[in-house]
Amino acid sequence: MFTTEEYKERLRRTKEQMAVEGIEVLLITNPSNMNYLTGYNAWSFYVHQMVVILPEEEEPRWIGRKQDANAAKETTWLQHQHILFYNDDYIQSPIQHPMDAIARLLDKIGKGGCRIGVELENYYFTAKALKQLEKGIPNAEFVDATLLVNYLRMIKSDKEIGYMKRAAVIAGHAMKTAMDAIDSGRRENDAVADIYHAQISGTASYGGDYPAIVPLLPAGTRTSSPHITWSDRPYQDNDIVIVELAGCFQRYHAPLARTLVLGSPTDKVKNLSSVVVEGLNEALAAVKPGVTCEEIEEVWRKSIARHGFFKDSRIGYSVGLSYPPDWGEHTASIRRGDKTILRPNMTFHIIPGIWFDDYGVEISETFQVTETGCIALTDFPRKLFVK
Amino acid sequence: MFTTEEYKERLRRTKEQMAVEGIEVLLITNPSNMNYLTGYNAWSFYVHQMVVILPEEEEPRWIGRKQDANAAKETTWLQHQHILFYNDDYIQSPIQHPMDAIARLLDKIGKGGCRIGVELENYYFTAKALKQLEKGIPNAEFVDATLLVNYLRMIKSDKEIGYMKRAAVIAGHAMKTAMDAIDSGRRENDAVADIYHAQISGTASYGGDYPAIVPLLPAGTRTSSPHITWSDRPYQDNDIVIVELAGCFQRYHAPLARTLVLGSPTDKVKNLSSVVVEGLNEALAAVKPGVTCEEIEEVWRKSIARHGFFKDSRIGYSVGLSYPPDWGEHTASIRRGDKTILRPNMTFHIIPGIWFDDYGVEISETFQVTETGCIALTDFPRKLFVK
Structure with a gap:
């Protein structure tokens, strides 16, 4: 309140x-x-x-x-x-x-x-x-x-930012839980059970609220279907698993996505991941008050183009207070044509995924625009995870 | 599938x-x-x-x-x-x-x-x-x-009934978990974390899907607000807690509600609970093909009227395949004026709650209409729980 x-x-x-x-x-x-x-x-x-x-x-x-x-x-x-x-x-x-x-x-x-x-x-x-x-x-x-x-709602008060930072702590905790829980031979739903437990129990000093979207963790060829929900199929050796989830505190969200490979990633996946991380880093480095959403997208697009990749969907959106079925605010999108000017205390989920027909990689951050640039709300290693 | x-x-x-x-x-x-x-x-x-x-x-x-x-x-x-x-x-x-x-x-x-x-x-x-x-x-x-x-969708195929029975097993498992998890001094969100874990992990032979509604477990005076979600407040001695949840298998739902008192229930609550259970039992006993929804509601209404109670909202609805934000099918309701004729393999959630300004009691069942009557899908004691 x-x-x-x-x-x-x-x-x-x-x-x-x-x-x-x-x-x-x-x-x-x-x-x-x-x-x-x-x-x-x-x-x-x-x-x-x-x-x-x-x-x-x-x-x-x-x-x-x-x-x-x-x-x-x-x-x-x-x-x-x-x-x-x-x-x-x-x-x-x-x-x-x-x-x-x-x-x-x-x-x-x-x-x-x-x-x-x-x-x-x-x-x-x-x-x-x-x-x-x-x-x-x-x-x-x-x-x-x-x-x-x-x-x-786009520009948050300091108290709202405080809520999102709490949500981000829960997101980090839930992602750590996901990386521990997902394993070859373990069923997808059992990993989700652990993730939900982490999302709702929150921390010792504050509890977690229900995120507006369920944890999404498509594996194998299903990584090309980002919104498919879990089954009770056991994860297989060499599965790629994309984990997208959020921490939620008092209806404020901090979403986070990472990609995990069970076994040895192929060169294609390793290469795609470093392209995504580089593009994400460059996009985040470009964020500051006065810049527009489409300029951030352009930085990403040019970054991946240097490696021969192209992606035609938006790579992010304004985020915060929400209810199911979506945690986005439905205002600004980080995409071509969006001329929204970034201002301090705006918050976005930037989620530059690249999907092909048989595999995909997503690595995301929720960030707060500051007076001089931006900060990622969750402190979670920005890389391809291998287990 | x-x-x-x-x-x-x-x-x-x-x-x-x-x-x-x-x-x-x-x-x-x-x-x-x-x-x-x-x-x-x-x-x-x-x-x-x-x-x-x-x-x-x-x-x-x-x-x-x-x-x-x-x-x-x-x-x-x-x-x-x-x-x-x-x-x-x-x-x-x-x-x-x-x-x-x-x-x-x-x-x-x-x-x-x-x-x-x-x-x-x-x-x-x-x-x-x-x-x-x-x-x-x-x-x-x-x-x-x-x-x-x-x-x-109202009349289910045998395979759909099979899915709902699996959902009902999960519902019973989740309700048992709730009764164990809710305790004086424990935070509401920690109880929900355990419930979610049970709902999603399911059983050893099949996993759980996400229910269309989050677990609802208002406590104390909040029992008069049936749709308020959890906080991180610890449960108190003598709290009344209403637990409403569902098991879900492949998007098919079996909802279930029970009421728990932490400590010694007052005579008012004990009395209200036995009135609700008696009314529920009589309503279920009246279910059979050919009877209408409003006739079932009338049995309930007359049953509680014998004890001086009156409730003016519907007491149930057709249930099955669903997505957030509701697990009801939005067709037949068990209420005055609903002339839907019950047929074999229809499935309903009957949830006769009575709420006052400062407390309330809910005890529910999901039932399948059979050739001769009905069966409750979950086998969970139909009573007020005291801990």
Whole structure:
């Protein structure tokens, strides 16, 4: 939890941006943004819920399922009369939708004819949710405010950086556990069990939270499928294993990826790994305030081109506060065409993987932009691991 | 993985329902439904992807991100020319959307003017996704097909029941671990670390998959907030702890909840627990083919009413194959007004919790409807635990 002052400052900046965009009512349904503005934190985003921002009100209103209102009282800074709910018979009902109740509520407080910002591109604001709102308050004008709050989240406060550093300690601990746990003859799921244990137990002084993505550790030919999850197949001699995981503290993430070879790496894999590490090092060395995301990507691209490699996907993204299914902030990407200017206390996961049809290598860092350059949040050897 | 015959039978039933609803093209974006029809299984649902069903084609088409096409080749029964992709510069881009590419593709294969079924109420089909499709193929007519495949999933094949039984063994193992791990003075997150380890390591003969919801184990006054996640606070003497978790095998879930008191339960809690157990037992005894969901709820409601209790939320839902953020199938609910008729091999999680402002009790079972009644999938004592 942050101080009420920090939440109010976030809210102030949100209202400032609403004014710029001419938004009279802002409906926040992205759970990361709900948390950012109010502190709300529960696994209740599988039902419809939102935070309503009205410029004239000092505090947002939380609206959700009746049985989650207690969680809102417990985790937010809002006074209890700003915590509203709909009844359980709206849940997954064939005859009524939670947004019907919410539309009526908005109409009742006189907002049925306003220009309303909604997060159109958000896992927890379905196409149906928009349709029901449009039906319930047909005089409202709905405008896209998908990344309005996400962009405000890009520059972290010192306290947020402190949370990410704790997450990074957990990430290092979990990666060390992975390197110990993955072994020829051991099942993939048994390695993941150990990694999860490390991620959640955290350290003696603070516990770990659930990362927004499960540990990914494709092996063998599956290294060419970066998002395939584990099986109960035992690792084989000479498997390449890509481990991508995050530490998480109070919903703040520090992701980290490394590549491990069980046995002797082929020359191809050794060469690819040193190309990736060199490119990553050069990209990190280029980071400083004032540089753009695409300039960082260009440094990487030119570095690997010197060795005859080419990769056409983005190599990183802004990271921090998040909920499943993704720990990225969906704002800036480190890729061609992204002209976002780096500023102190921005945080990115730079993950320059190169995959071929039958093998791949990923080595990543989560970094904080500082006044003069950047620092990697996790202190974990930046190399190909061999066991 | 299931046999190609089983996938084809699922597809046949899907096409049959499409014909009933006059749907010429079906776009499946719910990852559980994608998996059900093709076997596709990867943590890639945080980007746009879908399975396209055309009645005239023997196999569906998978469309997703380029770097996930290998996962589709690896996990589905589809021939490789049915695996299509869009490039990485569509990902979280401010200037183009993956649905733009997908709309062009649908237009190219002559489907731009069809009556197209989409899953409007699905976490992975955003309001923006629909808008971009409507813009890309303005002559198409989009109709809601949200639960078309979900309803087909309700009656499980024997092989699916076998998977759920494996999940149930893992659930029992994880619940036993929870009862051992939760103790006065121990941090909540340390208990969760042990639970996760049990969920993922599974058994010696098969590994565990990630459940669609994290373990929930609110304690003390937080038991009145069923979806609040763990902290690193140590459990206290006399805490009530509600543990809700699932075992998961190959994406099939068997959820289970129990309540534990550290110390001596008050008479109020003991009484509430026996009321919940009695109501649960009576509800389970009433389950058999031909009975409706609302009749089961009525048995529960009358049972607790005899002891002066009343609960107004649903007490269960159809369960099985799922991905985060929810393991429910979003079809039938065990609640007033739900007239779904129970059939053999339907599977439900019945979770009759009663919460007050400062404490609550939950005791649940996942059951399979049989020819004559039902069986609980997990064999775990149905009682209040005291430690």
